[in-house]
Amino acid sequence: MPNQVLTVDPQNELKFKVDFSGLFEQGYTTHMRLTNPSSDTVLFKIKTTAPKKYCVRPNSGVLEPNSKVDIAITPQPVYLDPNEKHKHKFMVQSVIAPEGRTNIDQVWKEISPDQLMDYKLKCVFETPRVSNLNDSGDNAAQNEVTKKRAPATEDTKLPKTFTVFKHDNLENDLQKATSEVLLLREEESKLRHENLQLKEELLRLHQKVGEGRARRHSYTPDKNAQATLIPWIAIAIGMAFVGIIIGKFLM
Helix, strand or coil: CCCCCCEEECCCEEEEEECCCCEECCCCCEEEEEEECCCCCEEEEEEECCHHHEEEECCEEEECCCEEEEEEEEECCCECCHHHHHHCEEEEEEEECCCCCCCHHHHHHHCCHHHCEEEEEEEEEECCCCCCCCCCHHHHHHHHHHHHHCCCCCCCCHHHHHHHHHHHHHHHHHHHHHHHHHHHHHHHHHHHHHHHHHHHHHHHHHHHHHHHHHHHHHCCCCHHHHHHHHHHHHHHHHHHHHHHHHHHHHC
16 A cells, blocks of 8 residues: 555644533534645545544545645534544545546546555544633632642642542533433433323223213114104094094994
């Protein structure tokens, strides 16, 4: 494999900012510059081991002789898994463009692996610093209080040690709080799902009660039908009496 013809800046690592909970800082973009010092046209591609967590613009292109290009690498608003910190890497892959070839995609497909030039960079993640009690300015009064409480010696570094300890506790507390928030969100989702199931079950019970009432009413004669039958029953009874009376006279 030939040596990388492009000059890459920074040379070894790309720095990104994350907060104490492990979330990438929004709006923060890391830049990488590629320079082609040769007299050949060079094709390049930017690859990473975590493509879903970074947006790279441009991620490929063409560098004419003695030209340069700035690459913007923006992290996505996602959490950084502590177990993945050492696995995030970027690679600049390049190849000298063949003469007379204008189809760049076809060149990448047909290029031999031994003609590719690779350059790898590791990722470094920085967290915000907690202010140190030994800083100048407004911390001078605090230093005076510290001097009064204990004799000042060159080996005394209690304020600095205390600050680092507080920083570690704060980071641990934020991580615990983030975990608790995620658990609460999962619990809330489960409760909403159970509430929806209860509403559906209540709706089914109402439907069954309505169907039962409809069946009971279907076996009961309609009041209007009963009112219509009463005159005919009276007429039939009257005709029966008339028949009996006429029968007696005839006999």
